[in-house]
Amino acid sequence: MSYFMRDVxxxxxxxxxxxxxxxxxxxLAEADDEHPDVSLSHESGWCLSVFADGLVVWENTEDDSVVPGEMRVSGREEALRLFGFLAAGDVTALEELPWRR
Structure with a gap:
């Protein structure tokens, strides 16, 4: 599976x-209004964006019918865990999380 990250x-x-x-x-320590997040995108179209304040956005950039989800993480380790799921293509594990849609 292929994936890539965008830095701040x-x-x-x-x-x-x-x-x-x-x-x-x-x-993210260097984030500003113009560059507020980092993201990991998977070849399946799923993407996780993480903001400096702990906001995480979960969306499918190739399917407009999927409503993006949001939640907050308590720290970088939790964000790293979510990125690990997506890098492995484990969309099911991510979908089971308590996203606000």
């Missing part, structure tokens, strides 16, 4: 490992 400045990293994902998340 919009740069991309193809198929990052867990350590690289953690580094990209650390970049």
């Amino acid at each position: 400045m919009g740069g991309t990293v193809d198929e990052p490992d867990t350590a690289t994902m953690a580094q990209v998340l650390e970049g």
Whole structure:
């Protein structure tokens, strides 16, 4: 399965490992109004965006009929866990989380 991350400045990293994902998340310390989030996108169209304040947005960028979900995470470790699910293509595990739609 193929996936990629966008860092806070919009740069991309193809198929990052867990350590690289953690580094990209650390970049949220530099977030501003123009560059507020980092994201991980999967070839299936699913995407997780994480904002500096802990907001996570779960959406399918290729299917407009899917209503995006939002929730808050308590820290970078939780965001990293969610990124790990998506990198592995485990959409089912992500869909089971308490998203507000």
